[in-house]
Amino acid sequence: MKNYQNTFPENFLWGAATAACQIEGAYDLDGKGLSVADVAMRFTKDVARAERKNISLEQVLQAKESRDSKKYPKRHGIDFYHHFKEDIRLCAEMGMKVFRFSISWTRLFPTGIEEIPNPKGVQFYHEVFEELAKYNLEPLVTINHFDMPLHLVLEYGGWKNRELIAFYRRYANTLFDEFGQYVNYWIAFNEINGAKFNVFFSTGTLRENTDNYGEDCYQAAHHQFLASSLIKKDLQSKYPKAKLGCMVAKFTSYPATAEPENAMQMILDEQLNNFYFTDVLVRGEYPYYASKLFHDNGIQLKMEEEDVEILKTYTVDFLAFSYYMSSVSSYDETIEKTAGNLTEMNKNPYLKSSEWGWQIDPIGLRYTLNQLYERYQIPLFIVENGIGADDCLTEDGKVHDTYRIDYLRQHIQQMKLAIEDGVDLIGYTTWSAIDLVSSGTSEMSKRYGFIYVEQDDNGNGSLKRIAKDSYYWYKNVIFSNGEDI
Template structure:
């Protein structure tokens, strides 16, 4: 509708871990969403009624550049976001906007190979410049990528990657990540030039990893698991590849191709704040039996026997949010923003229309209490936006019954 092109999200009907379905076209898409595109005004009115001060959203790349490589943007798409941001501001809700959220034009996958191709940096930079110029009076808080570290775990939604026979998958994924790092640095550079008072952050999925035992090898394994996440934040917040990652790449015969000037870009254009999602913690182990029981954990690791789990196997650990906040702030000394946090559950609607979701109330209350404790610890926490304020199709499992919202759809 309104000139939008097909995206990677459109052809992932079974969730972010599912393979790319090449049979999908604009004629046979079968995801039914919540129609925010047409109903955003009534949704925003409900957010305002709840007292929201900020609303995190993203701009669909394919609404602005339907195939990804166009020279000129789609005006209908730009106009939609003008109207959306105006509606938020009318209700005194600040828009917090992500440039790329698990979505890129399918044309860039088919014709360029997704983020494995350095050319995509140019297309992303064009997007960023277009967004910043158009929306500079309305949007001051930006994020470059959602959960950028997920490219190593869900490479198609995270990087538009479809592997060819014989390709070294890990090399391709780390090369794609490097291209995203460079694109992110260029976006920060552009944002600061176009909107001097803007704040541009990164965003990762950031679960704390506990060692399953105090055995030194297990402690080191847990540290290694956590470093797979922290590598992504080190590059974006500190501006350089850490030594431990360089050693890992060399030891696994992974060679990242860097252009002249890449390292300088990363160093000069670090993020203004650090955004992250937090849903659960996980544990690290060297025991094969533990590793065999790790189902449901997207970022790897194993389940912690001391914690309860949601219906979908996500472990509930409010205390770890405080640990994560302290760890990240100690490491980077940058303002932190919890941009996703919530509990997916199958809510039951009673005959009178009520929903007794005490489990979600408990989850959110307990996590917010730990966030407050982190602030008392000295952490600079600038915001909290939950996932999601209104029910929507779950990205991880492509289910509508896995609900998160304060508002039932």
């Protein structure tokens, strides 16, 4: 029987997260190539999510020819490329134990098909890792975070093409060879269930020139599953003690009512939005409900004989996930929706929402941790959790983000209760360490960080870094190992 514990583990990994495509900038410097993130246009929260995510080939080609960083803000980010020493120092001074960041695939392999990595890109990341080591900051590295090479989309059709496995494997092994001595924790793909809700930026799949878009999405996911397993094989041969995890955006759902139909719908929603992906990567095989999913949607996956054995043999070591909100499941299609969440979802009338419409449910995090640990019995890592807000500088040059402190406090309380429940939770990296360009809208005004960056939606500003009130609050949380919140 597991020993009872009502405190955070002594070696708990407190930290915060970032992504290369949202912070680095310098999209056209030192040999970097274009990625899918570099063609992401800026929108406001008033623009429908479907419009933002339904990228057309024409839009991609127009963006490819453009040099406009104001229209495509992920190109300039917050200039971490030139500010990384300052940003890492600020995180270290907060007391962080772990810093989650991603590597830009196109900074090392500009088109994705090169055989030798770009030496200037390799040198940049060596400097980043050395800076982290200087402060004893544990790196948590996401290998691909919504920024695959654009060339692989236009010339290969994205991840629906099996050839991408070899390109990705070469890229991942370059990371292991160059930086493996620094890293204990790797994540293969950010929110791998993006193949269902963030298709273009996750898989490079376009709706044009396809007879079955859904089939292309699931075929792309299959190739990403295989890629994850194959690099797990490579990693354990090179660094046997290093861990590779999978990551999903967790779409936690409750039945809208006690009607049995809604309870059944909740099971189906959880399967299709979450467990389909984690079942394959954690358990090493396609779940029983996949056959009905494929039958009902006319999907026929192309698989090779060795695929089944590869997936079964090389499963992940830990399960990472992002958690921002929950929703409700209902068989009634007329139920009220909210477009604020990562995807349009049914609205829970019992929850409050952020100014961007994301529903806030701290208890849902405890529920999710218990749900996932009961299902898989492997270590869990919360790698994104936070609230986007229009933070404002006061006249005295400060940011009083009490709403962020309140949001994080409530979620940390539920994490502690989940640990008391017996869940094996190894770390928590909030979203985000520092203000960055929003993933979904490419806005700057939707801020998540503990550190304010003086820059507006058009990329104008001094880029000055300013610690918010939440910075000092989280510093105390880490110092007390979650006891003083």
